[in-house]
Amino acid sequence: MADEPILGLLLAGGLSRRMGGGDKCLRPLGGQPLLARVIARAAPQVDALLLNANGDPARFAAFGLPVAPDVVEGFAGPLAGVLTGMEWAKAHRPDVTWIVTIATDTPFFPRDLVARLREAVAEQAADLACAVSGGQAHPVFGLWPVRLMGELRRALVDEGMRKIDAWTARYRLAMVEFPSRPVDPFFNTNRPEDLAEAERLLARDGSDDGRPG
Numbered sequence: 313m314a315d316e317p318i319l320g321l322l323l324a325g326g327l328s329r330r331m332g333g334g335d336k337c338l339r340p341l342g343g344q345p346l347l348a349r350v351i352a353r354a355a356p357q358v359d360a361l362l363l364n365a366n367g368d369p370a371r372f373a374a375f376g377l378p379v380a381p382d383v384v385e386g387f388a389g390p391l392a393g394v395l396t397g398m399e400w401a402k403a404h405r406p407d408v409t410w411i412v413t414i415a416t417d418t419p420f421f422p423r424d425l426v427a428r429l430r431e432a433v434a435e436q437a438a439d440l441a442c443a444v445s446g447g448q449a450h451p452v453f454g455l456w457p458v459r460l461m462g463e464l465r466r467a468l469v470d471e472g473m474r475k476i477d478a479w480t481a482r483y484r485l486a487m488v489e490f491p492s493r494p495v496d497p498f499f500n501t502n503r504p505e506d507l508a509e510a511e512r513l514l515a516r517d518g519s520d521d522g523r524p525g
Contacts, residue, residue, distance in 0.1 A: 318426060319408045320358035321397035322350060323390060323452060324365040324416040325382050335371070337416035339507055342514045346501065347375060349419045357426040358412060362400055364393040378404070389474045390452050391464065398461040408458065415452045418500040419510060422490055429455040432486035439483035446492035451476040453498065 324337045324347070337347035347363075355361060361377050366387070369379035380400045384392040394413055401408040412426050422428070422443075429441040433455060440460075443453040454476075460483070467473040490497055501507045 317359040317408050319401050319411045320354045320361045321411050321413045322363045322416050323393045325393050350416050364396050384468050395464050398458045412455050420497050422497045428488050432488045436486045438486035441486040444487045445490045445496050445498050450498045
């Protein structure tokens with residue numbers, strides 16, 4: 313699958329309850345919206361980007377990305393976002409056979425995320441791949457084949473499935489370990505205090521993203 317194009321799906325469809333509502337990804341970090349930082353980090357790793365967000369897409373117009381709302385109603389969680397990306401790819405980018413999902417509240421995710429997920433799928437003959445750090449799986453940072461679109465839709469709609477782990481357990485899943493030091497690359501800004509910590513990481517490191525490399 314080394315030469316197959318990949319769609320990067322930026323997940324921003326949640327309710328952001330712990331951040332007090334609104335769009336977490338539009339909160340500023342180091343003078344830029346979180347989403348801008350995520351786009352800058354994701355774009356070199358994929359062939360195209362799609363933003364999964366509900367509500368009025370006009371609020372994201374400045375970022376120049378197509379925006380797709382969940383194709384399953386009722387804020388059905390990240391799996392609904394995955395299905396949204398698969399169905400969008402099928403309709404708009406039929407050349408794309410894989411999508412990679414990236415949370416938009418995680419500004420320090422690895423620059424080699426996609427390369428390592430692809431490599432693991434190929435080496436392990438896996439159906440899917442997801443990231444791991446510090447002993448914790450991060451299934452929202454995953455690589456998903458579009459060919460499973462119909463099976464995922466049935467699981468979401470007919471079975472009411474909502475947990476990513478429950479669905480991925482049906483398939484051969486490659487778990488890709490990333491170092492969690494000096495900063496866990498999957499540190500996310502769920503709460504205001506997390507955003508403050510991300511600001512401290514940026515200031516301490518002096519780089520554009522809080523992580524070396």
